[in-house]
Amino acid sequence: xxxxxxxxCPLKGTITMLTWTTTPKVGGPCSLVYRADMNLTERNCSxxxxxxxxxxxxxxxxxxxxxIVQEGNHTCEMASTEGVFHTTYHLTMLVPPRPxxxxxxxxxxVCEAAAGKPPAQLSxxxxxxSTAEEKGHNNGRVTVLSRFTANSTSMTNxxxxxxxxxxxxAGNWSQSIA
Numbered sequence: 001x002x003x004x005x006x007x008x009c010p011l012k013g014t015i016t017m018l019t020w021t022t023t024p025k026v027g028g029p030c031s032l033v034y035r036a037d038m039n040l041t042e043r044n045c046s047x048x049x050x051x052x053x054x055x056x057x058x059x060x061x062x063x064x065x066x067x068i069v070q071e072g073n074h075t076c077e078m079a080s081t082e083g084v085f086h087t088t089y090h091l092t093m094l095v096p097p098r099p100x101x102x103x104x105x106x107x108x109x110v111c112e113a114a115a116g117k118p119p120a121q122l123s124x125x126x127x128x129x130s131t132a133e134e135k136g137h138n139n140g141r142v143t144v145l146s147r148f149t150a151n152s153t154s155m156t157n158x159x160x161x162x163x164x165x166x167x168x169x170a171g172n173w174s175q176s177i178a
Contacts, residue, residue: 004064007074007089011058013082020061022049024072032061068093068117068139093117095141096170101177109148109177111164115141118169122146125163 009018018034022045030045034053041051049070052060059078063070075088097116104110113120119142122132130149134142148162163176 001067001093001095003066004062005066005070005091006052006060006062007076007091008058008060009076009078009087010085011080012078012085013080015059015078015080017079018051018059019077020051021075021077022061022070022072023075024069026071027069034059063091066091066093068095071140093140094168094170097144097166097168099164099166099173099175101164101175103177104147109162109164110145111148111166112143112145113166113168114143116144116168116170117141120144121167123165123167124148125165128162 015036017036019031021029021031023029030049031043032045032049032051033042034040034051048064050062052062061074061076071091071093073088073090075086078085095115095117097113097120100112100114102110111122111124113122115137117140119134122144124130124146128148128150130146132144132146134144136142146164161176161178163174165174166172
């Protein structure tokens with residue numbers, strides 16, 4: 001999210017017509033159509049979605065400042081002197097969670113991974129018998145919360161330092177608390 005994404009359409013022969021169709025998970029589709037005979041591009045997409053043509057390189061669809069609204073399928077259909085070719089990309093957003101570790105009113109450690117997509121995985125050192133609670137948000141993001149619950153193993157080790165580990169495709173994080 002927030003970065004740019006460039007999706008290429010294989011270049012085979014000389015382009016006569018190129019169509020990119022975006023079918024997002026949320027909202028309506030949009031398309032960009034390029035006709036080589038008229039050197040004309042027709043569009044009904046937002047301004048952050050554009051065609052890129054560079055000499056000798058495959059034509060591409062550039063999505064600037066990618067957001068959740070662009071998540072979905074993006075299909076290129078190219079008509080050329082070699083035939084008609086299709087390429088489909090499925091764009092999925094990774095949103096890193098905002099991790100935090102704190103103690104609740106009873107002094108128990110609480111680990112939170114806020115507003116990530118997909119949901120983060122939480123674990124404890126020493127091992128805890130706690131279970132993670134997930135709270136979904138209307139934008140597809142999920143907050144995961146876990147409260148450290150000491151078990152017989154962690155009590156035997158008599159440690160007073162607890163570490164929360166957050167695992168997520170966008171990156172991992174860990175923090176300790178006494």
